[in-house]
Amino acid sequence: MYLRPRNLSELFEMWHAHPEAVPVAGGSRVLPLGPQRPAVLLDLAIAALQTIEKEAQFLTFGPMVSVDRLAAVLASLPGLHAVAQAALGFVPVQVRKQATLGGNLLIGGSLAPALAAVGAIAIIKNHQEIQELPIQSVVPVQPGRLRLPAQTLLVAVRLPLEPSMVSYYAALRRTPVGPAVAAVAVAVVGSGLRLAVGGATPQLQMMQGDLADRAAMDRWLQDLPVTGDPRASAAYRQAMLALLLERALDALPTASRQSA
Amino acid sequence: MENTEKTYTWMALVDSTPRQVDLTGNASLAEAIAAALQAEALVDPSKIACSEGSCGACCVRVDGERLLSCLAPAWRHFGARIETAASWRATDLPMRLAQAGAVQCGFCTPGLVVALGDLADHGVKPKTEAELADLLQAHLCRCTGYQQLLHAGLAWLNEQENS
Amino acid sequence: MTIAGESSPALRDGLAKARGEVAFGSELRVAGNLFAIALRSPFGHAQLLDVDAAAARCAPGVVAVLTPWDLSAPDVPGDLFYDQPLSRRPALSAEALHVGAPVVLLAAETLAQAYEALRLLRPNWLELPGQFSLEGALSQGGAAEALPFGAVHWQQGDPQAIFAQAAIVREDILRTSTVQAGALEPYWALVEPTAQGGFIVHNGVAAPFELRRQMAEFLGLSLQQVEVRCPPVGGGFGSRSDDLAFLAALLARHCQRPVRMQLQRSEGWLAGRVRHGAQLRVRSALTQQGRLLARELEVWYDTGAFADLGPYVVLRALRSLALYPAEHQRFIGHLLRTNKPVASATRGFGNPQATFAVEVHNARICKQLGIGSLEFRQKTAIRAGAINPSVGVVDTQTGAFVPKGARISSSALPWCLQRAQQGLEEAITHLPACAPGWLRGQGVAAAMHTTGKGRAEVSTAEVFWTPGLLRVRSGATDQGGTGVASVLAQIAGQVLGEPPEAIVVELCSTAAELADSGAHASSRTFVAGAAVWDACQLVLARRKAGEPGELSARSAWHPDGNAPPFATCAAVVDVEPATGLCQVRWMGLGVDAGRILNPRQALGQVLGAAMMGLGFALYERLDFTADGRLASLSVADYGTPRATDMPPIDVWFAPSVEESHPLGVKGIGEIGLMPVAPALVNAIEAAIGRPLPGLPATPESVWRACRGEGGTCT
The missing domain is CATH 3.10.20.30 (Beta-grasp domain)
Structure with missing residues (x-):
């Protein structure tokens, strides 16, 4: 069955009537023929989920905004540089155009660490209520399903417009368009720092600390549950995380100059 | 059944x-x-x-x-x-690709024709083959090694009238 | 007569393909065809104890479900290795010997219904222990040998004695990974029963007459009851020798309806054919001045669950040993069985792995002795007129390889080496400096390959001529735009003086009985081209004799020998030691493929081979888990090079003529692949000053080498 709601309230009505329905965003998880293809699909291509809203202190994106559009909008906002970099790091460009913000989070794509570092908020909704959560709490443990209660949808991702924030994202891949084997995102406001790591650990990892306390960051990196798989060993990933952090911290002054 | x-x-x-x-x-x-x-x-x-x-x-x-x-x-x-x-049969793009040796097994070619045709319709004129390679990164070709394709595509795009 | 080089006929089918007017096999449908899929093993080795198929049989649109107990499926005969059925294998078995092995067949009215029904099958598996890595198979010793006679072996002189006393002895052990040809078009087959009780098999195979032989035996029919047709193929590279046609035939016979079977790309990783992963040991004894006294090459090729074409593949490794003749030589070729997907023919046929090892070993020798790479190869490499010991036969009782004494009929390798070196020097001066924190290295490698498999090669052509209309019928196939039809048209047109628009080339199904040994080993211009040339000569003679009316002739051409083509590759690679990332900045290939009939198509073959070589060198690898599954089925993850990964590539064709061939040609399809990976790895090793363990040169393996893990480069 293919459910094609016209607006959010219709969407939740349909979902209520067909609780087994699986939402379709960019399509990469559900459309390929095979045993993973769900019997009932719920199309998220509705206007309300594709909006970009700018307020004084926030920039809010619908989950159906394409990764490419996200990168374009953020290109002029130095504080959110890390998110733009992570979006552009989702290659190739044609894939980026079809990939959605929500889908990227769902498949464990490049955006999660950058969004977590800049302090993005996930806005989730079921047919009754709206809730706001830090983005890292909805990012999946295993790619394929966001951590949301049943029949609850990620309806927006809100990014802070913090004039004094600078951020940077760096990643490393084994093959040209394969997934990152290590990714690091840092965001700094004053001396406060948020550091998030992706690719190298089964789950998104994040710490908050002091920009001046490099030793604490190194300790945190060293204690991370970094895993090895055929793409790269744990030892290599651990070393690359340290290197990427180094590069990100070095690049921060440049990022802040851009913001000035 | x-x-x-x-x-x-x-x-x-x-x-x-x-x-x-x-x-x-x-x-x-x-x-x-x-x-x-x-x-x-x-x-x-x-x-x-x-x-x-x-x-x-x-x-x-x-x-x-x-x-x-x-x-x-x-x-x-x-x-x-x-x-x-x-939709691009009437243009000279297919002939240009064939003439350049950009078509071997040809399985990737129709997709590339759409991509190049669409770039042309948007007035995109890459300056270098590397720039065009970025724009075509989503397209795999296992036969040609891309060089003849990029060569022909770059020349063709830069010859198109701006619409 | 000489066929002049011209590029225009390449348009023959290229234009239609670019216009989206060509239907490939994966789009082929016949009226009422069923769609078939297989339940495939999710395990590296397992026994299907039973399967509850009741729900699947009742599912909408399902026409047949065949379990291993529903039919006594005959074995797939497999290719013959010197008349020995070493690659015979079950078509469908309850024991799954590799991940992706088919155990249950299912046919339905639509593909979506087939997949729905597949979900309803309830298999009961017993997981079994298995051998899921080449390392594991190596540790088993002889028990893992896939061939009844053990290793293929050959020796000349007394290398052991020389190794015991030589001034310099160097040994290197290198690995290459299991990779896949990665043709874009998914693997497929369509089999339809005929009213006369026979079958038409549509399949994009390289060797339709061989498939006909096997299919007739498989179904218990005569050759005339089976017709094999090959529609346009979306990339072949030798890899389209999967068992889909046999599985589809079982269903077609059972249902008495046409059945099409196609693998999703993700299934293709498991059920398609792969290139043998390998371990290779090269040992050389030399004088202090770098004269090669003795050399030994021992290879272990991982053939997966079945031998398939493995026995021949492993033999091709001999080419890399033969390229550098020494008085004392030894070759040992092991084919090891593992519980991994089946390895078989893939562009280069066993030579890319061995050439990689030998050429990296050569570069390390040159560095150790302080002699130039170019100089060493110029002095050591085989020359025209010398005996090529890699052409011979295998005694299938003992595994002993017996050279036939064939001679190298032409070689422009010295020219190729010189040209690559010159190109390298020019490139270095033009390249911008490498980025801070990066190191730059240069590398060179050479290779010798084959044209045709050197046994039972044949192609048959018929030519019909009246003024203004020239029809050419050939039994050859085109494995995906290699330009066979274009070259055949060019040859016929020039002999009989007709323009391209007056020429019709028909690549026929097996029903035309134009016997052809298949599009493999870079051989169709060499064999089918000569057949067309020969038939045209016969027509020309009759025309000159003044015969009236339509003139026709037929030729079945058996080539003399298998004229080895040669190639060299020079490369510049930048390496970042901190991450192990490599960036290829430039490559140049010198190629001796005899006379070049169609320069544009020949260039396309070399550029495409270079791309495949770059992928083999840096990215491509099928990653298996410890229990024999594939870690990823994603195309993006696998690492096929994209346009953004390719450096500028220069290609130079040697002014060469193959004396043994009427058209002066040698094979072009594969030779360009051979020297690329070793040239790139030699460049990386030169940049970092340390040895790599093998292929691919992943960021991690380069990073580890930079840290001195895995020894130092002496």
């Missing part, structure tokens, strides 16, 4: 010709445009290779937007205007 399943009719304007495709069974409601186009065509100019958005063979233009059609839900685009490589 009797085929008792319901048939659904999907419609689109494909290369300026109205097309109706009968898709049988509930599972077919999850078909992507690429699969729907191939369901009844004898020759389908959009090829299906990876089915995961990684190769570009199925690239078509849907209501003016370039898409990897293996990941575009058919029912989301019911009644859409779809342009495959066939």
Whole structure:
């Protein structure tokens, strides 16, 4: 069955009537023929989920905004540089155009660490209520399903417009368009720092600390549950995380100059 | 077993010709445009290779937007205007690619024709082959090594009149 | 007469393909065809104890479900290795010997219905222990040998004695990974029963007459009851030798309806054919001045669950040993069985792995002795007129390889080496400096390959001529735009003086009985081209004799020998030691493929081979888990090079003529692949000053080498 709601309230009505329905965003998880293809699909291509809203202190994106559009909008906002970099790091460009913000989070794509570092908020909704959560709490443990209660949808991702924030994202891949084997995102406001790591650990990892306390960051990196798989060993990933952090911290002054 | 399943009719304007495709069974409601186009065509100019958005063979233009059609839900685009490589038959692009040696097995070529044609329609004129390579990164070609393709594509794009 | 080089006929089918007017096999449907899929093993080795198929049989649109107990499926005969059926294998078995092995077949009215029904099958598996890595198979010793006679072996002189006393002895052990040809078009087959009780098999195979032989035996029919047709193929590279046609034939016979079977790309990783992963040991004894006294090459090729074409593949490794003749030589070729997907023919056929090892070993020798790479190869490499010991036969009782004494009929390798070196020097001066924190290295490698498999090669052509209309019929196939039809048209047109628009080339199905040994080993211009040339000569003679009316002739051409083509590759690579990332900045290939008939197509073959070589060198690898599954089925993950990964590539064709061939040609399809990976790895090793363990040179393996893990480069 293919459910094609016209607006959010219709969407939740349909979902209520067909609780087994699986939402379709960019399509990469559900459309390929095979045993993973769900019997009932719920199309998220509705206007309300594709909006970009700018307020004084926030920039809010619908989950159906394409990764490419996200990168374009953020290109002029130095504080959110890390998110733009992570979006552009989702290659190739044609894939980026079809990939959605929500889908990227769902498949464990490049955006999660950058969004977590800049302090993005996930806005989730079921047919009754709206809730706001830090983005890292909805990012999946295993790619394929966001951590949301049943029949609850990620309806927006809100990014802070913090004039004094600078951020940077760096990643490393084994093959040209394969997934990152290590990714690091840092965001700094004053001396406060948020550091998030992706690719190298089964789950998104994040710490908050002091920009001046490099030793604490190194300790945190060293204690991370970094895993090895055929793409790269744990030892290599651990070393690359340290290197990427180094590069990100070095690049921060440049990022802040851009913001000035 | 009797085929008792319901048939659904999907419609689109494909290369300026109205097309109706009968898709049988509930599972077919999850078909992507690429699969729907191939369901009844004898020759389908959009090829299906990876089915995961990684190769570009199925690239078509849907209501003016370039898409990897293996990941575009058919029912989301019911009644859409779809342009495959066939829409560029009247241009000199196919001949230019063939003349340049950019076509070997040719399975990737229709998708590349759509990509290049769409870039031309947007007035894109890359300055270097490297710049064009970036724009075509979504397209895999396993035969040519890309050099003759980039060479021909770059020259052709830069010759196009701005629309 | 000489066929002049011209590029225009390449348009023959290229234009239609670019216009989206060509239907490939994966689009082929015949009226009422069923869609078939297989339940495939999710395990590296497992026994299907039973399967509850009741729900699947009743599912909408399902026409047949065949379990291993529903039919007594005959074995797939497999290719013959010197008349021995070493690659015979079950078509469908309850014991799954590799991940992706088919155990249950299912046919339905639509593909979506087939997949729905597949979900309803309830298999009961017993997982079994298995051998899921080449390392594991190596540790088993002889028990893992896939061939009844053990290793293929050959020796000349007394290398052991020389190794015991030589001034310099160097040994290197290198690995290459299991990779896949990665053709874009998914693997497929369509089999339809005929009213006369026979079958038409549509399949994009390289060797349709061989498939006909096997299919007739498989179905218990005569050759005439089976027709094999090959529609346009979306990339072949030798890899389209899967078992889909046999599985589809079982269903077609059972249902008495046409059946099409196609693998999703993700299934293709498991059920398609792969290139043998390998371990290779090269040992050389030399004088202090770098004269090669003795050399030994021992290879272990991972053939997966079945031998398939493995016995021949492993033999091709001999080419890399033969390229550098020494008085004392030894070759040992092991084919090891593992519980991994089946390895078989893939562009280069066993030579890319061995050439990689030998050429990296050569570069290390040159560095160790302080002699130039170019100089060493110029002095050591085989020359025209010398005996090529890699052409011979295998005694299938003992595994002993017996050279036939064939001579190298032409070699422009010295020219190729010189040209690559010159190109390298020019490139270095033009390249911008490498980025801070990066190191730059240069590398060179050479290779010798084969044209045709050197046994039972044949192609048959018929030519029909009246003024203004020239029809050419050939039994050859085109494995995906290699331009066979274009070259055949060019040859016929020039002999009989007809313009391209007056020529019709028909690549026929097996029903035309134009016997052809298949599009493999870079051989169709060499064999089918000569057949067309020969038939045209016969027509020309009759025309000159003044015969009236339509003139026709037929030729079945058996080539003399298998004229080895040669190639060299020079490369510049930048390496970042901190991450292990490599960036290829430039490559140049010198190629001796005899006379070049169609320069544009020949260039396309070399550029495409270079791309495949770059992928083999840096990215491509099928990653297996410890229990024999594939870690990823994603095309994006696998690492096929994209346009953004390719450096500028220069290609130079040697002014060469193969004396043994009427058209002066040698094979072009594969030779360009051979020297690329070793040239790139030699460049990386030169940049970092340390040895790599093998292929691919992943960022991690380069990073580890930079840290001195895995020894130092002496």
